[in-house]
Amino acid sequence: MPPEPALLVIGHGSRDAGGVDEYWRFVDLVRHTTDMPVGGGFIELADPDLDTAIDKLVADGADHIVGVPLVLLGAGHMKLDGPAALARGRTRHPRVRFDYGRALGIHPLVLELAAERIPTGSDGVVVVGRGSSDPDANADLYKIARLLQDATGVPIVEPAFVSLADPRVPAAIERCRRLGAGDVAVVPYFLFTGVLVDRIADQARANGATPYPHLGVDRRLAELVMARYREARDGDARMNCDGCKYRLAAAAHVHHDHNHNRN
Numbered sequence: 001m002p003p004e005p006a007l008l009v010i011g012h013g014s015r016d017a018g019g020v021d022e023y024w025r026f027v028d029l030v031r032h033t034t035d036m037p038v039g040g041g042f043i044e045l046a047d048p049d050l051d052t053a054i055d056k057l058v059a060d061g062a063d064h065i066v067g068v069p070l071v072l073l074g075a076g077h078m079k080l081d082g083p084a085a086l087a088r089g090r091t092r093h094p095r096v097r098f099d100y101g102r103a104l105g106i107h108p109l110v111l112e113l114a115a116e117r118i119p120t121g122s123d124g125v126v127v128v129g130r131g132s133s134d135p136d137a138n139a140d141l142y143k144i145a146r147l148l149q150d151a152t153g154v155p156i157v158e159p160a161f162v163s164l165a166d167p168r169v170p171a172a173i174e175r176c177r178r179l180g181a182g183d184v185a186v187v188p189y190f191l192f193t194g195v196l197v198d199r200i201a202d203q204a205r206a207n208g209a210t211p212y213p214h215l216g217v218d219r220r221l222a223e224l225v226m227a228r229y230r231e232a233r234d235g236d237a238r239m240n241c242d243g244c245k246y247r248l249a250a251a252a253h254v255h256h257d258h259n260h261n262r263n
Contacts, residue, residue: 124181
């Protein structure tokens with residue numbers, strides 16, 4: 001049988017050394033779940049970039065690479081930057097096959113982990129996402145907040161964003177209080193730590209709420225990455241923006257500011 005394709009774990013990147021370290025610990029966790037080659041790289045803010053990571057996998061012998069975007073919600077980085085990196089890889093390495101997986105998305109394994117971050121007995125929780133100019137990604141956080149409310153029984157679970165979209169963290173904390181919450185818990189819906197996670201904690205404390213941990217490195221997320229890998233490997237990565245006829249047109253209209261509001 002032909003060898004399994006190599007896996008490229010596509011990270012967002014962070015200026016925060018702790019966030020970069022968490023990413024690499026996660027990649028190591030994924031490596032321990034499989035025998036195929038596993039590489040890693042970042043869209044921005046950290047090294048190696050995706051082009052370098054792809055070239056290394058090819059230099060190590062990969063003739064088929066499956067990229068899995070390590071993002072919770074499918075916004076611009078997943079829909080544009082990941083596919084663009086693979087497109088550049090196809091140009092540089094025309095004999096290598098490239099496939100692209102889905103974002104982690106709204107999945108029971110992620111929701112299970114997020115529910116564990118919500119303190120027992122809470123009567124008000126703010127779940128904070130990164131925020132995006134992509135309305136679908138923002139809307140998904142509202143769905144996640146509702147699913148977490150159903151899963152945990154917390155009477156008030158409000159979504160909020162730390163950048164690019166409203167409501168922001170202070171407004172969501174105030175809404176919880178107006179709805180009758182006492183002690184408000186603030187939970188970052190982030191994979192890894194970084195500048196924005198620290199900002200969320202500062203905003204929580206400044207508004208009289210209690211910050212709680214982000215999702216972090218967890219075997220369930222590694223299992224989900226492997227599930228997304230198998231989907232793409234087998235040609236079953238549905239709603240895949242890498243093959244979307246609107247992707248290039250969208251790229252022409254989306255401005256990515258990599259110097260502001262990024263981890």
